[in-house]
Amino acid sequence: MAAWLIASFIIGYFVVLIGISYFTGKSDDNEAFFKGNNSSPWYIVAFGMIGASLSGVTFISVPGWVGNEANQFSYMQAVLGYFVGYLIVAYVLLPIYYKLNLTSIYEYLKQRFGFWSYKTGSGFFFLSRVLGASVRLLLVSNVLQKILFNDWGIPFEATVVISILLIWIYTNKGGIKTIIWTDTLQTAFMLTSVIVTVWLISDVLNLSEQGGAIKAISSSSYSQIFFFDDIMGSNHFLKHFLGGMFITIGMTGLDQDMMQKNLTCKNIKEAQKNMLSLAAVLVVVNLVFLGLGALLFMYAESTGIGEGIASDLLFAEIAMHENTGTFIGILFLLGLIAAAYSSADSALTSLTTSFSVDFLNLESRSDVEQNKLRKAVHIAISVVLVLVVILLKYTTSQSAIGLLMKFAGFTYGPLIGLFFFGIITKRTIRDNLVLPVSLLVPAIIGIFWFYSTGAPGIEKGELGIFGSYRFGFEIIIYNAVLAFFAFLCISRRA
Numbered sequence: 001m002a003a004w005l006i007a008s009f010i011i012g013y014f015v016v017l018i019g020i021s022y023f024t025g026k027s028d029d030n031e032a033f034f035k036g037n038n039s040s041p042w043y044i045v046a047f048g049m050i051g052a053s054l055s056g057v058t059f060i061s062v063p064g065w066v067g068n069e070a071n072q073f074s075y076m077q078a079v080l081g082y083f084v085g086y087l088i089v090a091y092v093l094l095p096i097y098y099k100l101n102l103t104s105i106y107e108y109l110k111q112r113f114g115f116w117s118y119k120t121g122s123g124f125f126f127l128s129r130v131l132g133a134s135v136r137l138l139l140v141s142n143v144l145q146k147i148l149f150n151d152w153g154i155p156f157e158a159t160v161v162i163s164i165l166l167i168w169i170y171t172n173k174g175g176i177k178t179i180i181w182t183d184t185l186q187t188a189f190m191l192t193s194v195i196v197t198v199w200l201i202s203d204v205l206n207l208s209e210q211g212g213a214i215k216a217i218s219s220s221s222y223s224q225i226f227f228f229d230d231i232m233g234s235n236h237f238l239k240h241f242l243g244g245m246f247i248t249i250g251m252t253g254l255d256q257d258m259m260q261k262n263l264t265c266k267n268i269k270e271a272q273k274n275m276l277s278l279a280a281v282l283v284v285v286n287l288v289f290l291g292l293g294a295l296l297f298m299y300a301e302s303t304g305i306g307e308g309i310a311s312d313l314l315f316a317e318i319a320m321h322e323n324t325g326t327f328i329g330i331l332f333l334l335g336l337i338a339a340a341y342s343s344a345d346s347a348l349t350s351l352t353t354s355f356s357v358d359f360l361n362l363e364s365r366s367d368v369e370q371n372k373l374r375k376a377v378h379i380a381i382s383v384v385l386v387l388v389v390i391l392l393k394y395t396t397s398q399s400a401i402g403l404l405m406k407f408a409g410f411t412y413g414p415l416i417g418l419f420f421f422g423i424i425t426k427r428t429i430r431d432n433l434v435l436p437v438s439l440l441v442p443a444i445i446g447i448f449w450f451y452s453t454g455a456p457g458i459e460k461g462e463l464g465i466f467g468s469y470r471f472g473f474e475i476i477i478y479n480a481v482l483a484f485f486a487f488l489c490i491s492r493r494a
Contacts, residue, residue: 003148003151003152005326005330006147006148006333007148009330009333009334009337010148010333010337013334013337013338014166014169014170016185017170017182017185018169018170020170020178020181020182020185021169021170021171021178021182043273043274043277044180044181044184045180045261045262045264045265045271045274047183047184047187047188048179048180048181048182048183048184048186048187048261049183049258049261049274049278050187050191050278050281050282050285058286058289059190059194059289059315059335059336060139060140060143060313060315060316060336061139061311062075062286062289062290062293063289063290063292063293063296063314063315064293064311064313064314064315065290065293065311066222066290066293066294066296066297067222067293067297067311067314068311071235072221072222072223072224072225073222073223073224073225073290073294074224074225074226074227074235074240075240075286075290076225076286076287076290077225077226077227077235077237077240077241077244078240078241078243078244078247078473079244079282079283079286079287080241080244080283081240081241081242081243081244081245081246081247081248082244082245082247082248082279082282082283083279083280083282083283084245084248085244085245085246085247085248085249085252085253086248086252086275086276086278086279086282087275087276087279088245088248088249088253089248089249089252089253089275090271090272090275090276090279091272092253092423093249093253093254093259093419094253094259094262094268094271094272094275095268096108096423097259097262097263098263098267098268098271102263103263103353103357103363104122104256104353104354104357104358105254105256105259105263106118106121106122106125106256106354106358107357107358108419108422109121109418109419109422112422113418113422113428113429113431113434114429114431115431116431116432116434116435117418117429117431117434118358119358119359119435120418120434120435120438121254121415121418121419122256122354122358122359123435124411124412124414124415124438125254125255125256125354125411125415126351126354126355126358127411128255128407128408128411128412128415129255129256129257129347129350129351129354130351130384130385130388131388131407131411132251132347132404132407132408133344133347133348133351133385134385134388134389134392135392135403135404135407136344136347136404137160137163137164137344137385137389138389138392138393138396140163140336140337140344141156141159141160141163141389141393142156142313142393143313143316143336144159144163145159146313146316147316147320147333156390156393157390160386160389160390161386163344164344164348164382164385164386164389165382167344167345167348167382168348168378168379168382170182170345171345171348171349171378179261179345179346179349180261180264182345183261183345183346185338186338187338188338189334189335189337189338190335190338191285192331192334192335193331193332193334193335193336193338194288194289194292194335195288196331197292197319197328197331197332197335198213198288198291198292198295200325200327200328200331201292201295201296201299201328202216202295204299205295205298205299205302213291213295214291216298217291217294217295217298220294220298222293222294222297222298223294227240232467232468232469232470233470233472234454234470234471234472234473235472236472238474239472239473239474240472240473240474242474242477243405243409243472243473243474243475243476243477244473246412246413246416246474246476246477246480247405247408247409247412247473247476249416250408250412250413250415250416250476250480251408251412254412254415254416254419255350255412256350256351256353256354257346257347257349257350257351260346260349260350260353261346262274262275292315296314296315296318297314299318300314300318303323305317305318305321305323305324315332316332316336319331319332319333320332344385347385348378348381348382348385351381352374352377352378352381355377355381356373356374356377360373360377362374405473405475405476406475408476409473409475409476409478409479410442410445410446410475410476410479411442412476412479412480413441413442413445413475413476413477413478413479413480413482413483414437414438414441414442414479414480414483416476416479416480416483417441417479417480417481417482417483417484417486417487418434418438418483418487420480420484421484421487421488421491425488425491426494427488427491427492427493427494428491428492428493428494429487429490429491430490430491430492433490434487434490437483437486437487437490438483440486441479441482441483441486442479444482445475445478445479445482448465448466448471448478449471449475451464451465452464452465452466452469452470452471453466453467453468453469453470454470454471455471
């Protein structure tokens with residue numbers, strides 16, 4: 001596809017988002033930026049959260065996941081765990097947040113345990129969200145660099161700066177109030193893109209003459225969903241299912257970004273409707289993405305386009321190839337930008353909220369000071385994201401979805417242990433010990449992981465300290481459970 005056409009679509013797309021921000025950000029106050037004036041329709045929030053939940057990682061990395069013989073459709077095992085996790089978020093966590101009328105969900109820890117618990121919880125979220133948003137931005141920046149900016153001689157660092165600058169422009173005033181509506185548009189673009197792409201590739205492969213795409217995918221070598229045979233392997237059902245459940249509790253229920261959108265709903269009932277509808281839709285949408293992955297690998301085998309390329313870049317390679325057709329290239333570009341920025345813009349807003357409220361005590365200041373401080377933090381977080389994306393570019397080579405789950409496991413695990421210790425027990429914690437314990441737990445699990453089979457500390461082909469056992473998505477469970485019992489050890493009766 002011609003570079004000028006790609007650039008035209010990107011410019012046009014951001015003009016639309018900036019237009020939305022103009023109409024939603026007129027008030028430019030903190031009530032709109034942080035809570036959306038508590039006026040968001042639940043169905044708009046739910047639809048927009050599909051895009052934020054999936055992100056560019058799902059759009060690119062999940063289809064690429066299918067090509068590994070050990071993976072195939074195994075990701076669906078985690079998706080089923082996600083569904084159960086959403087039920088826990090809807091009926092355990094949301095009622096607490098609404099009852100306490102929170103702006104930052106980590107204020108619960110302050111009320112339950114004290115100052116250091118509060119700062120530890122918000123600090124772990126901040127770290128996790130910076131890393132997660134950076135992984136997502138790294139993925140989309142790599143693709144944009146490959147399909148456009150390399151041809152123009154623009155360095156990778158400039159690509160990252162441009163991406164985050166554009167996000168800052170349309171989130172600067174309206175914050176979460178703008179994000180609710182831009183996410184809705186971005187989700188519509190992303191879902192349209194993937195569904196039409198599936199149909200077009202199926203047509204190119206003449207699958208209608210072979211009983212249809214579903215039959216072709218199910219009979220292919222990519223379609224195995226459930227893996228029960230090897231509990232030591234990273235793709236076993238229990239590891240994916242339970243890991244997926246805990247990941248949703250952490251990355252949705254204990255994530256300021258995702259919960260900030262839910263807290264813009266008018267009441268708890270509407271927020272719960274949002275969660276349940278989101279859970280059901282995500283099961284179907286993830287299955288479609290995996291189906292797209294199978295079709296892409298079948299297409300690569302049939303045409304030779306994209307063979308031998310890294311799995312995360314396969315979709316981009318096929319979509320932008322001159323023999324594939326301009327229409328599929330346009331759909332890919334539209335879906336990629338929508339998926340990537342629907343997650344990144346909400347991350348920037350939630351990080352601004354968390355740092356302003358949790359660390360700078362924004363709500364104790366005058367209205368004029370609040371606005372100035374919030375805008376300064378918004379700029380500072382943007383700079384931090386630029387620096388972390390560039391750092392990850394030169395220090396990591398792992399699949400984006402694998403990297404994202406690893407970060408989530410080590411950062412959200414202790415947060416789950418802390419929150420649910422407060423919910424399940426009535427004991428109090430020695431507040432000044434919460435931070436060192438929360439740092440010690442992932443350090444211990446990290447050492448175990450580092451020297452396990454398939455991890456960086458062990459030579460390829462050799463067994464780790466646990467024999468052939470490989471850590472998978474369940475690493476978040478080990479962090480959460482160990483943290484829970486560690487907090488039990490430093491607790492006392494209320």
